[in-house]
Amino acid sequence: DKSKLSGDEALVAEALRIEDTIFDIVGRNLASKGYRVTPTLSAAALEASPDMKNAVADLQSKHNDLLAVMTRDRAGVEKGRFSLGTDVAAVGETAGADLLVFVRGSGVIFTTSKKVTEAVVGALLGVSGVSQDTLSIFISVVDAKDGRVMATVSGQAVGNFVKRPD
DSSP: OEEETTEEEOOHHHHHHHHHHHHHHHHHHHHHTTOOOOOTTSHHHHHTOHHHHHHHHHHHHHHHHHHHHHHHOHHHHHTTOOBOOTTHHHHHHHHTOSEEEEEEEEEEEEOHHHHHHHHHHHHHHTOOOOOOOEEEEEEEEEETTTOBEEEEEEEEEESOTTTOOO
16 A cells, blocks of 8 residues: 555555565465476466456455464464465365465555654654655465465565565
8 A cells, every 4th residue: 555645555567566476476485395396276377267366355355364363373373273274185186385485564655745844844853764664574374285374474574565576
């Protein structure tokens, strides 16, 4: 989102570009650790297979439902408490995958006018600090055979990720 004085604006085209960049970064990092990364579940591939697209959408929905709980209970992930269920096996088998990686991100950039206004109001109120552009990411690694959430990683980047998605 872009945060402006007049309200927030969704940055759809920019989000899609960032999505591609994140896919490349995650893929390169996994490949550097010896994993073979295949784009069998990319947006383009799913458009060609409506059944697979629906199956993946169902898994995405299950993942989203678990997301809030997983972020609060990181120890539960380590103990194997979370699973997307056995429906994962069909997608994993069709994709030829042992692991599925789910990436969630959200970010906000602030316009210069919003930053200036916050700085002036902050100075008047004796509060320092200006909002920074941020991108938060949460990654889940799921066993493609039994649906068990094997690991999660989260992080946050500060800076204008729209201008420099990497």
